Amino acid sequence: LRRGRVYRSSPFVLQACHLQLLQSCCTLPDIPCPADLDPMTQTPPRPVPPASREDLFRYLDALGIDHETREHAPVFTVEEGEDIKHDMPGGHTKNLFLKDKKGALILISALQSTQIALKHLHQTLGCGRLSFGKAELLEETLGVRPGSVTAFALINDPDQQVTLALDAGLLEAEMLFFHPLVNDLTLGVTADGLKSFLALSGHHPLVITL
Secondary structure (H helix, E strand, O other), X not given: OOOOXXXXXXXXXXXXXXXXXXXXXXXXXXXXXXXXXXXXXXXXXXXXXXXXXXXXXXHHHHHOOOOEEEEOOOOOOOXXXXXXXXXXXXEEEEEXXXXXXXXXXXXXXXXXXXXXXXXXXXXXXXXXXXXXOOHHHHHHHHOOOOOXXXXXXXXXXXXXXXXXXXXXXXXXXXXXXXXXXXXXXXXXXEHHHHHHHHHHOOOOOEEEOO
């Protein structure tokens, strides 16, 4: 991977509780910090929310997480970017910002091909029935707009108001692709890079099977 380089490409999309967990859910194992970083004292400071895409790239660089970015026209749906998959092999993602009936917030990240049964998802997560969070709430808590939902928006959630649930199938891909807070760029990282970002930013996601 080439850190910080921008590659142009054709349009495509990566879209997309305080929870009582079922026994089938699990959390990610402890992820070692990059060399010479201590998560308690030496981890680079998180950007002040709302972070820009440049803030995110600098933060990943400071954490020692390799990444690549590709520029394209803004995209909003999975269908808009089908052609790009041939040029970018790996785990293309969809990300859903949800709210349960008690007000708990959850972010689902899964492969684009994963079928998510929203009506039954609360049973897997052990929370109240889920619906999509409003645009205003999304921007308030994660600092992004609809069409740009991404696991990397957790950089704007220092108080862990949002719980991230990762589909287990997503972590099997060697490369993962998300929007970097905006939908006219795509960020590529390894699965280990994503895990390191989450661990070092203080988020401990659930790993579930969808």
